[in-house]
Amino acid sequence: MAFFWGSSPSPPHKLYFLAHIIGLQPRADQSKSHTTSDAAPGGGQTRTEVIDSAVMKLQAVKGTSDILPEDQARWHDVYRTANEVLTRAGVRELSTPVFEHSEVFTRSVGDSADLVVQKEMYTFSDQGERSLTLRPEFTAGVVRAFIEHGMQMRPTPVKLWSRGPVFRAEKPQRGRYRQFHQINCEIFGLDTPLVDAEAIALLYRLLQGCGLTGMVVKLGSIGDPDDRKAYNAYLREVLAPRADQLSETSQERLRLNPLRLFDSKDPNDQALLEGLKRPLDMLGDNAKAHFGAVQGYLRDWQIPFEIDASIVRGLDYYRRTAFEVHHGSIGAQSALCGGGRYDGLVEQLGGPAVPGIGWAFGVERVLDAMREDGVASGAIARPLLFLVPMDEAAVDEVAAKALQLRETYHIEHAYVRRNPGKGLRDADRANAVFAGLRGEKERAERSYQLKHLASGEQTMVPEDELMTFLRRYV
Numbered sequence: 385m386a387f388f389w390g391s392s393p394s395p396p397h398k399l400y401f402l403a404h405i406i407g408l409q410p411r412a413d414q415s416k417s418h419t420t421s422d423a424a425p426g427g428g429q430t431r432t433e434v435i436d437s438a439v440m441k442l443q444a445v446k447g448t449s450d451i452l453p454e455d456q457a458r459w460h461d462v463y464r465t466a467n468e469v470l471t472r473a474g475v476r477e478l479s480t481p482v483f484e485h486s487e488v489f490t491r492s493v494g495d496s497a498d499l500v501v502q503k504e505m506y507t508f509s510d511q512g513e514r515s516l517t518l519r520p521e522f523t524a525g526v527v528r529a530f531i532e533h534g535m536q537m538r539p540t541p542v543k544l545w546s547r548g549p550v551f552r553a554e555k556p557q558r559g560r561y562r563q564f565h566q567i568n569c570e571i572f573g574l575d576t577p578l579v580d581a582e583a584i585a586l587l588y589r590l591l592q593g594c595g596l597t598g599m600v601v602k603l604g605s606i607g608d609p610d611d612r613k614a615y616n617a618y619l620r621e622v623l624a625p626r627a628d629q630l631s632e633t634s635q636e637r638l639r640l641n642p643l644r645l646f647d648s649k650d651p652n653d654q655a656l657l658e659g660l661k662r663p664l665d666m667l668g669d670n671a672k673a674h675f676g677a678v679q680g681y682l683r684d685w686q687i688p689f690e691i692d693a694s695i696v697r698g699l700d701y702y703r704r705t706a707f708e709v710h711h712g713s714i715g716a717q718s719a720l721c722g723g724g725r726y727d728g729l730v731e732q733l734g735g736p737a738v739p740g741i742g743w744a745f746g747v748e749r750v751l752d753a754m755r756e757d758g759v760a761s762g763a764i765a766r767p768l769l770f771l772v773p774m775d776e777a778a779v780d781e782v783a784a785k786a787l788q789l790r791e792t793y794h795i796e797h798a799y800v801r802r803n804p805g806k807g808l809r810d811a812d813r814a815n816a817v818f819a820g821l822r823g824e825k826e827r828a829e830r831s832y833q834l835k836h837l838a839s840g841e842q843t844m845v846p847e848d849e850l851m852t853f854l855r856r857y858v
């Protein structure tokens with residue numbers, strides 16, 4: 385339903401408040417949200433802006449969406465599968481807050497203080513002038529919680545999974561949203577290839593459990609910090625003569641963190657990078673052996689994968705194994721999942737030297753891929769019985785009966801007197817298995833007239849035996 389704020393005369397302070405709420409948008413968008421040139425002192429909103437906002441039709445912020453009741457079953461299917469697959473592997477669920485001190489994320493980004501990543505964050509000051517950020521991913525918050533709760537004292541490895549909304553101020557398109565949802569998994573405490581392979585195998589089994597068939601695991605390695613240093617030096621050297629032809633962002637990246645150049649979507653940048661060596665071509669002996677061992681496990685366990693030298697996972701915290709899972713039919717944003725090893729991140733955030741590896745997949749993209757792969761939609765909850773009051777006295781009777789039967793079954797009812805035709809139509813629209821009619825005759829017989837909506841079969845059932853009767857149909 386759409387709401388309009390224009391018609392009722394609200395006191396000005398209330399309008400300011402509403403306009404303020406409506407105007408909550410990332411910095412990149414603010415120029416578009418209000419058209420007035422009548423600037424208010426101190427950068428606040430002008431009267432014109434407030435009135436514009438007050439008559440604005442309220443709708444979800446661009447890049448965010450509602451998950452409607454009819455779509456919930458699919459979401460629950462994915463969460464249930466994640467819970468089952470991960471719990472069976474000893475991965476325990478951790479919930480962290482939706483926002484953190486901004487430092488949790490800026491510190492995890494690393495020395496490069498990556499400008500692009502920071503621009504994508506929803507950062508704001510609270511009333512105490514603290515800088516807070518809506519989580520743009522789970523990993524940094526999970527590491528913060530790991531340190532804060534001294535989880536390194538727990539039996540190793542510590543395996544944690546999380547689910548929930550994630551926020552990035554990106555340009556929306558298919559598969560790219562400003563609020564989206566991730567299922568995230570982290571394994572702390574071991575740096576052996578066995579753990580890398582386990583993380584990837586779990587991810588694969590989970591996506592398979594969701595019914596996906598068209599996904600491809602792409603595996604790469606970005607080496608150890610020394611390999612990365614050598615590789616960055618190589619990139620700087622080969623690109624120096626043509627650095628000024630790179631896009632502005634890429635020039636910045638070349639200076640701060642050259643590996644991230646490969647994240648550029650600019651076709652001109654991509655052309656300049658073509659033919660260059662990739663980190664995989666310059667691995668040191670240790671990283672090479674580690675990478676080989678991970679592949680060995682995956683082959684033994686029959687987890688299909690492709691080696692892909694273009695997987696670089698540019699964030700500073702990644703080391704050695706890096707991987708993505710892609711799906712060919714969901715458009716340009718084909719990555720379902722990204723992950724990798726991040727030994728060093730726990731220390732970077734002020735904790736002990738504990739290695740880690742993890743991944744996250746985007747639930748919206750996985751649901752899109754499930755649709756493309758023709759996975760049947762999740763079972764939608766339907767009432768077993770829809771009660772229809774056929775006179776005034778029956779309105780309260782069916783409500784009381786529904787409350788009683790709901791201790792065991794899904795029961796719905798009409799809230800006003802209905803004639804049989806309309807009542808049956810209501811029951812049909814609710815997708816009920818049975819309609820239960822109640823009127824004068826049924827009251828006299830202390831019964832309900834039950835109609836099986838699929839077959840049309842009718843039975844008079846004594847009101848005290850409804851519970852037993854329904855049991856056969858669950």
Ligand code: HAM
Binds near residue numbers: 721
């Ligand atoms: P990421 O590659 O940034 O990794 O995101 C993981 C997944 O989230 C992507 O593969 C994609 O499916 C989904 N995703 C990302 N951005 C969007 C968006 N704007 N709209 C919809 N879906 C999106 C991470 O987040 C790392 N923290 C993963 C990780 C965990 N590494 C180690 N542990």
